[in-house]
Amino acid sequence: MSDAGPSAPAGASVFVLGSVNRDFVLKVARRPGPGETVTDATLERHNGGKGANQAVAAARAGASVALLACVGEDAIGEEPVRSVGRAGVDVSLVKRVSGVTSGAAFITVTPDGENAITVAPGANRHLFPEDVDAVRERLSDAGVVVAQMEIPPETVARAGLLARESGARFVLNFAPPRPEAPRSVVRAADPLVVNEHEAAFLLGGDRPVRGARDALGAARDLLGLGPNSAVITLGPEGAVFAEARGSNGSSVASGHLPAPPVEPVDTTGAGDTFVGTLAAHLARGASLEEAVEAAVRAGSEAVTREGARG
Numbered sequence: 001m002s003d004a005g006p007s008a009p010a011g012a013s014v015f016v017l018g019s020v021n022r023d024f025v026l027k028v029a030r031r032p033g034p035g036e037t038v039t040d041a042t043l044e045r046h047n048g049g050k051g052a053n054q055a056v057a058a059a060r061a062g063a064s065v066a067l068l069a070c071v072g073e074d075a076i077g078e079e080p081v082r083s084v085g086r087a088g089v090d091v092s093l094v095k096r097v098s099g100v101t102s103g104a105a106f107i108t109v110t111p112d113g114e115n116a117i118t119v120a121p122g123a124n125r126h127l128f129p130e131d132v133d134a135v136r137e138r139l140s141d142a143g144v145v146v147a148q149m150e151i152p153p154e155t156v157a158r159a160g161l162l163a164r165e166s167g168a169r170f171v172l173n174f175a176p177p178r179p180e181a182p183r184s185v186v187r188a189a190d191p192l193v194v195n196e197h198e199a200a201f202l203l204g205g206d207r208p209v210r211g212a213r214d215a216l217g218a219a220r221d222l223l224g225l226g227p228n229s230a231v232i233t234l235g236p237e238g239a240v241f242a243e244a245r246g247s248n249g250s251s252v253a254s255g256h257l258p259a260p261p262v263e264p265v266d267t268t269g270a271g272d273t274f275v276g277t278l279a280a281h282l283a284r285g286a287s288l289e290e291a292v293e294a295a296v297r298a299g300s301e302a303v304t305r306e307g308a309r310g
């Protein structure tokens with residue numbers, strides 16, 4: 001696949017803020033238990049970080065994309081940023097800070113394609129609300145602003161506020177879930193995008209969300225937290241959405257978009273491909289249902305390829 005996406009129609013611009021990581025991926029037959037050593041792993045290095053992955057996915061889906069992020073002045077951060085630039089994303093807003101290590105993720109992938117991720121956020125922790133203020137005009141020009149939770153929650157909150165003020169659509173991927181995030185972040189989202197675990201977390205822990213039927217109810221319940229719309233991704237089952245309609249949100253439209261059957265190789269970053277694709281389609285004026293349908297297709301394809309950017 002070529003890195004650069006097709007040229008974007010006017011107005012289809014997406015502003016992403018979020019993490020940039022170098023992904024160190026161990027392919028293992030099985031993960032070791034506590035105190036155990038397994039010695040059959042193979043090491044791969046990929047470019048990652050939820051923010052960077054989502055920016056690349058949006059560009060591949062045809063949007064004009066800018067990325068606001070932070071890396072250290074080290075070799076770890078160099079290639080991930082360069083690769084985002086090669087995908088056609090404007091990386092001129094990426095901040096470099098000295099004295100901190102760039103973000104890194106340590107990922108094990110088992111033969112069924114499932115991943116387990118430990119992140120050392122490093123420089124991603126240094127993206128502050130003031131950095132968002134400094135690029136306020138660029139953010140306000142975008143039709144869609146996208147954020148996730150691998151950067152400080154207050155920075156995400158600032159972006160959500162500015163996006164709403166400027167009339168941009170704020171797509172929030174609440175991943176990983178951050179208990180300390182102000183609830184205003186979730187309220188600003190349109191849509192809030194979560195997986196089943198994140199949905200359960202937001203809805204109050206002891207209620208699990210499993211499968212499409214359950215998730216349809218959960219997506220409607222998530223609207224009770226204030227976002228105008230909510231999407232729950234379901235891996236091989238696709239995704240569901242719920243959207244408040246009418247002048248005061250008096251009615252709710254919802255639906256389930258199933259995924260095509262695929263043979264998973266690596267599920268890492270499939271959610272990021274989903275979010276970036278969704279954002280690009282919303283920026284082009286697609287309905288939420290159309291955007292979710294396209295995102296489900298792109299996310300399913302991504303799991304058939306190695307690495308977080310599929």
Ligand code: RIB
Nearest residue numbers: 021048049050105269308
């Ligand atoms: O969502 C997948 C991403 O999460 C990986 O690329 C890793 O860097 C972590 O940020």
